[in-house]
Amino acid sequence: MERRKISILGSTGSIGTQALEVIEKLQDKFEIIALSAGKNIELLKTQIQKFKPKYVCIGDETFKEKTLYGAKVLYGADGLNTICSDKENDIILVAVSGKIGLKPTLTAIENGIDIALANKETLVMAGDIVMHKAKEKGVKIIPVDSEHCAIHQCIKNREDVDKLIITASGGPFLRKSIQDMQSATVEQALSHPRWNMGKKITIDSATLMNKGLEVIEAHHLFAMNYENIEVVIHPQSIVHSAIEYKDGSIIAQLGIPSMHIPIQYAICYPQRFEGIKSKSFSFSDIAHLDFEKPDYKKFPTLELAYNAGKTGGSSTVCLNAANEEAVLAFLDGKIKLFDIYKITSQIFEKHIKTAYPSIDEIFEIDKETRIKTQELIRNY
Numbered sequence: 001m002e003r004r005k006i007s008i009l010g011s012t013g014s015i016g017t018q019a020l021e022v023i024e025k026l027q028d029k030f031e032i033i034a035l036s037a038g039k040n041i042e043l044l045k046t047q048i049q050k051f052k053p054k055y056v057c058i059g060d061e062t063f064k065e066k067t068l069y070g071a072k073v074l075y076g077a078d079g080l081n082t083i084c085s086d087k088e089n090d091i092i093l094v095a096v097s098g099k100i101g102l103k104p105t106l107t108a109i110e111n112g113i114d115i116a117l118a119n120k121e122t123l124v125m126a127g128d129i130v131m132h133k134a135k136e137k138g139v140k141i142i143p144v145d146s147e148h149c150a151i152h153q154c155i156k157n158r159e160d161v162d163k164l165i166i167t168a169s170g171g172p173f174l175r176k177s178i179q180d181m182q183s184a185t186v187e188q189a190l191s192h193p194r195w196n197m198g199k200k201i202t203i204d205s206a207t208l209m210n211k212g213l214e215v216i217e218a219h220h221l222f223a224m225n226y227e228n229i230e231v232v233i234h235p236q237s238i239v240h241s242a243i244e245y246k247d248g249s250i251i252a253q254l255g256i257p258s259m260h261i262p263i264q265y266a267i268c269y270p271q272r273f274e275g276i277k278s279k280s281f282s283f284s285d286i287a288h289l290d291f292e293k294p295d296y297k298k299f300p301t302l303e304l305a306y307n308a309g310k311t312g313g314s315s316t317v318c319l320n321a322a323n324e325e326a327v328l329a330f331l332d333g334k335i336k337l338f339d340i341y342k343i344t345s346q347i348f349e350k351h352i353k354t355a356y357p358s359i360d361e362i363f364e365i366d367k368e369t370r371i372k373t374q375e376l377i378r379n380y
Contacts (some may be wrong), residue, residue, distance in 0.1 A: 006267060007034035007083050009057075009104060010095035012043045014198050015118045015144065015259065019093055020047060022264045025276050029268070034083040035071075036096070045069065055083055077103065084108035093144070093267060094119045097198060098324070099366055102126055106359070109139045116266035118144035120201075120213050124320045125362055127220030141221065142266040147214055148221055149262035150240035150253035155222065163244040164224050165252075167234040168211045168294065169194045174235060178298050184337045186330065194237040194257045203327045207340055208294060212305020216316055219309055226310050231302060233292045256281050301341050304348065314354040314365045321369035322347035329377045339380060347373050 006023070010016045016035075023030045036057035037044040048056060048069045056071045057079035065073050074082050077100065084092060084107040092108045093116040094101045101119030108115055109130070117123070122130055134141050143149050147166050155161055172191045173181050189206040190199060197205070204210035208231075215229050240262075242252035255261050260276045296303050301323070308319040326340040335343065347369060354361060 003029060003031045004267070005031045005033050005088055005090045006093060007036075007053075007055075007086070007089050008032070008093045008095060009036045009080060009083070009101065010038075010093075010097065010118075011035035011047055012037040012040040013095055013097065015095035015263065016093070017043075018259050019095065019263050019267065020051065022260055022267065022276060023051070026264075026268070026273055029273065033086060033089050036080060036083065055079075055086075057083055080104040081107045084113065085111055087111050087113065089113045091116055091142075091267060093263075094122065095144070097200065099125060099363070102130075102362075103359070105130065106133060109133050109137050112137055112139060114140040114142070116142050116144055116263075116269075118263075118266075120145075120217060121320060123217045123220045124213050125317050125366065126359060127216065127316075128356075129359065131220050131223075140269070142269045143217070143221055144259075144262055144266045145214060145217070146257070146259065146262045147241040148218060149265055151218065151222060151243055153253050153265065154241075154243045154251040158222065160245050160247075161222070161224070161243050162228065162246040164218055164222060164229045165242040165244065165250070166211065166214055166218060166229065166231050167237070167239050167241050167291075168208060168231055169205070169237045169257075170233045170235055170294075171206045171208065173206055173298070174233065178338075181298065182336060182338045186333065189330070189337055193235075199331060200324070200327055203330060203337075203340075204323070206337065207301045208299035209301040209305060209323055209340070209344075211294075212302045212308075213320070215302075215305060216309045226306060231294055233294050235290055236286070236288075238286060238289060239291075254281070301344065304341065304345055308348060311353060312355070314357045314362065315348070315351060317357070317362050317365045318351040318369045319344065319348055321366045322373045325370050325373040325377065329380075334377060335380050343373060343376055343380070346376060 032051040032053045034055035035053050038059035048071050053071050057074040061075050084104040091114045095118040099121045102122050105122045190202050237257040239252045244250045258277045264275045308315040322344040326343040329335045
C-alpha cells in the first residue's frame with residue numbers, strides 16, 4: 001500500500017487526537033497533508049512538530065503567524081475549503097464539531113476526495129444534497145461513528161437488507177427516574193458510563209438525542225426508510241449495531257467501546273491492519289449482553305428526531321439547531337436537562353418546513369432557528 005495522504009479537520013478534538021494516535025501506530029501507511037484546530041494552538045503546535053503537515057488551519061483569527069514549524073497557516077472557513085480543494089488528499093477526516101463541517105465536506109466531494117465522516121451536522125442538515133453529490137462524483141463516504149461504522153462493515157449487498165438496528169448505551173440516566181433527570185446537574189449528565197466524548201455529544205447521549213441524530217444519518221448513509229431503523233438499548237456497548245437481512249439473518253459487529261477501531265476502519269478502508277486495539281476483545285470475558293427497548297417517556301428527544309426525519313426537508317436543520325442551542329444553555333446552567341426537550345420541541349412544532357432547501361437556505365434556516373431558540377431560552 002502506498003502511503004495514503006490524509007487531512008484531519010478538527011485534529012485537536014477527541015476524534016482528531018485519537019485519529020492521530022491511529023496514524024502514529026500506522027505511520028508507514030499515512031502522510032499528513034493538513035491539520036485544523038479551533039483555539040487549541042499549543043496542542044496543534046505539538047501535532048505539527050510530530051506529523052509535519054503541509055498546511056494547518058486555525059479558527060482563532062487573532063493568531064497572525066504565516067507559518068508554524070514549516071506549515072503554512074490558513075484561517076477559518078476559507079482555510080478549511082483550501083485544504084479540501086487540495087487534490088493531493090486521498091481522504092479527509094471531517095472531525096470538526098457543528099455546521100462548520102458541511103461546506104468543507106461538499107468542497108472535498110466536489111474535488112473527488114473520499115470522506116471519513118465524524119461530523120453529524122453534515123448529514124443531519126444536508127443529507128440529501130451530500131449523498132447525491134457523493135454519488136455523482138463517485139466519492140466514498142465512510143462513517144466514523146461506531147454505530148454507522150458497524151453497519152457499514154455488516155452490509156455486503158444493500159438490496160438484501162431489511163432493517164438497521166442501532167444500539168445505544170442508554171447513557172448515565174438509563175437506570176434513573178424521570179425525576180432524577182429533571183434535577184440532574186451538568187456534572188451528572190457528563191458522566192457517560194462507556195464513552196469519553198466532547199461535552200455536547202455527551203449531553204446528547206444523556207438525552208438520547210445523539211441516537212436520534214444517528215437515525216437521521218443512517219437514513220441518508222444507507223438509503224433506509226425510517227420505519228426500518230430500530231434503536232435498541234444495549235448498556236454494555238459491545239454490539240455496536242446490526243443489520244437484519246430479508247431472510248431473517250442478523251449480522252452484528254462487536255468490539256470493545258473504543259473509537260480507535262472505527263476511526264482506523266474509516267481511514268484505512270477497504271484495507272485492514274493490526275491497530276492500537278487489536279486482540280483486545282475476548283468473548284469469554286463478557287458476562288452477558290443485555291438489550292431492551294428505549295423508554296420514550298424518559299427520552300422523548302429520540303421520538304422527536306424520528307418525527308423530524310420523517311417530516312424531511314428543513315425539519316432536521318431546525319431540530320439540530322434548536323437542540324444545539326438548548327444543550328449549550330444547559331451546559332451554561334441556564335436551563336435544566338429536561339428543558340432541552342421542551343425547548344427543542346416547541347421550536348420544532350412552530351417550524352414551517354422548506355421541502356428542498358439549498359445549502360444557502362439551510363444555513364439561513366439554521367441561523368433563524370438559533371435566534372428563535374435563544375429568545376425562548378431567555379424567557380426560561
